[in-house]
Amino acid sequence: MGVYSFPILIAVLILFLIAVHTAIPWLIYTYRKYGYFSFWSTFIILTFIFYALSAYFLVILPLPDVRDTCAMQSADTKYFQLIPFYFVYEIFLSGNINWLQPALYINIVRHSAFLPSLFNVFILLPLGVYVKYFFSKTMTLKRMVLIGFSVSLFFEITQITGLYGIYNCPYRLFDVDDLILNTLGAVIGFKIAPLILALFPSKDQPLEKAEKVFRAGTVSAMPKLLAIVIDYYVVAFVWLIFSLIFQIDHGPIEFFSKLLGLFILQFVMPLLTGGKTIGTIVLRFTLVQEEAGYSFRRALLKRWIGLITPWILGNTFLVVTRYAQLDMESDFYVFKVWMQVIVLGLWILIVAVLCIHIIYVLLRPRTRQFYFDKATGIGARFNKDTKYP
Numbered sequence: 001m002g003v004y005s006f007p008i009l010i011a012v013l014i015l016f017l018i019a020v021h022t023a024i025p026w027l028i029y030t031y032r033k034y035g036y037f038s039f040w041s042t043f044i045i046l047t048f049i050f051y052a053l054s055a056y057f058l059v060i061l062p063l064p065d066v067r068d069t070c071a072m073q074s075a076d077t078k079y080f081q082l083i084p085f086y087f088v089y090e091i092f093l094s095g096n097i098n099w100l101q102p103a104l105y106i107n108i109v110r111h112s113a114f115l116p117s118l119f120n121v122f123i124l125l126p127l128g129v130y131v132k133y134f135f136s137k138t139m140t141l142k143r144m145v146l147i148g149f150s151v152s153l154f155f156e157i158t159q160i161t162g163l164y165g166i167y168n169c170p171y172r173l174f175d176v177d178d179l180i181l182n183t184l185g186a187v188i189g190f191k192i193a194p195l196i197l198a199l200f201p202s203k204d205q206p207l208e209k210a211e212k213v214f215r216a217g218t219v220s221a222m223p224k225l226l227a228i229v230i231d232y233y234v235v236a237f238v239w240l241i242f243s244l245i246f247q248i249d250h251g252p253i254e255f256f257s258k259l260l261g262l263f264i265l266q267f268v269m270p271l272l273t274g275g276k277t278i279g280t281i282v283l284r285f286t287l288v289q290e291e292a293g294y295s296f297r298r299a300l301l302k303r304w305i306g307l308i309t310p311w312i313l314g315n316t317f318l319v320v321t322r323y324a325q326l327d328m329e330s331d332f333y334v335f336k337v338w339m340q341v342i343v344l345g346l347w348i349l350i351v352a353v354l355c356i357h358i359i360y361v362l363l364r365p366r367t368r369q370f371y372f373d374k375a376t377g378i379g380a381r382f383n384k385d386t387k388y389p
Contacts, residue, residue, distance in 0.1 A: 007057035015050045024229065031223045032283050035213035035382060038206040044133070051126050058123065059155045060163060063171075069162065070169040079160060081175040087117045120181035121188070124148055128189025129196055133203060141190065148186025152179045219285045219380035221361045224370065227279030228266075228307065234278050235261035255315050259308070267304040271297055284383050291377025299376040306372035310350050317343045 026045075030038055064072065083089075090113040108114060131139055131147060158164065160174040235258050242257070243249065270277050275287035275296075289296045317340070361368045373379065 004058065007061040008054050010057050010061065011050055011053035014053050015046065018049060019046065024226070027222065028226055028230065028282065031226060034206055034210040035223075035284075036209065036220060037222065038209075040201050041206050048130050051130070055123055055127075056155075060158060063163070064167060067167055069167045069171045073169060077169075079170045079174060081173055081177065084176055084180060087113045087177050087181075091117075117177070117181055120178050121185040124151060124182045124186040125189035127151060128186040128191070129193040131186075132190050132193030133197055136203065139190070141187070144187055144190040145183060148183040149179060151186070152182030155182070214382050217381045219382060221368070221370065223283045223285060224373070224380055225358065225362075227277060227283050227285075230279035230282055231265045231277050232262065235265060259312070262308060262311075263304065266307060267300050271300055280380070285380045286383055288379050288381050289377060290379035294377065299378055303372045303376045303378050306375060310354060313343075313350060314347050317347050
């Protein structure tokens with residue numbers, strides 16, 4: 001695999017892992033900030049993370065096969081190159097160029113020092129573009145020079161320390177020309193950023209759309225689902241702390257404790273606060289009754305029962321499977337096995353139906369509602385005191 005393709009492939013894999021493990025926190029952040037999913041903001045963040053990972057891995061990879069890199073090097077190995085613009089000397093004074101013969105100018109490009117020097121310019125050029133995008137109102141050229149130099153110095157320190165001491169000798173050269181060319185690349189990117197950014201949506205466009213979404217007040221399906229997820233994780237976290245403090249490891253107690261917590265969080269709390277749970281507070285909206293068929297209390301109770309039923313079935317199966325132990329010679333053993341198979345099959349069917357239902361609602365948020373909202377007439381509106389980003 002190529003010298004450049006391998007670090008980029010590693011960056012792709014790491015980016016995928018980051019995206020998977022931060023998907024829910026990112027969705028919560030973007031819906032809280034914008035009230036909708038901003039594809040452009042997500043694209044910018046993902047590409048920036050990918051660029052940062054690629055730049056870093058291009059600097060440190062490939063790694064040596066052994067930690068004792070000193071044993072692999074000769075006694076006169078150089079670890080520093082401290083002469084500024086030494087690459088210019090290598091290219092122009094190496095004897096491969098005759099200024100009286102323009103045909104030989106191509107040797108500049110062919111020289112072994114040319115492409116590494118060009119690479120050192122381009123590796124931080126995107127950084128200047130991103131910095132201009134993120135800090136267009138406060139960033140100055142002097143600050144950009146400082147940022148570019150600092151990032152380049154970080155790369156060089158990484159190399160000269162043998163990846164922070166993992167290797168007992170540096171396996172790459174600390175080169176002052178790298179500092180110069182990296183910083184130059186960052187400055188070039190900063191200066192040409194307006195030309196590049198003019199081809200894409202501005203940073204203010206998602207914010208302008210967010211203002212319209214919050215003013216309209218309508219909450220889409222995804223924030224409702226995320227609010228439920230937040231409520232569950234709050235209950236699960238409280239139970240985790242409680243079980244660790246009191247050393248509790250008992251399935252039925254955990255089941256009924258979480259059930260009580262979800263009842264308090266998703267029924268009692270919105271009943272007392274006028275439609276707010278911890279999840280809805282985080283995402284800045286309130287549950288409201290949009291149909292007059294039920295009282296708000298009855299509608300909330302029916303909604304909670306609809307929400308909790310699949311969870312109860314799944315956890316009942318887990319508790320029964322773990323604690324219902326019968327000897328194989330028992331007359332009831334076959335009955336137990338068949339009951340487990342039936343409950344498991346029912347649970348799989350419910351999960352499949354729920355997944356299809358959730359996907360369908362998320363793909364058509366303007367025309368479809370979740371079953372627990374549609375059956376009870378419960379809707380959601382953004383809070384009137386929501387401050388626009």
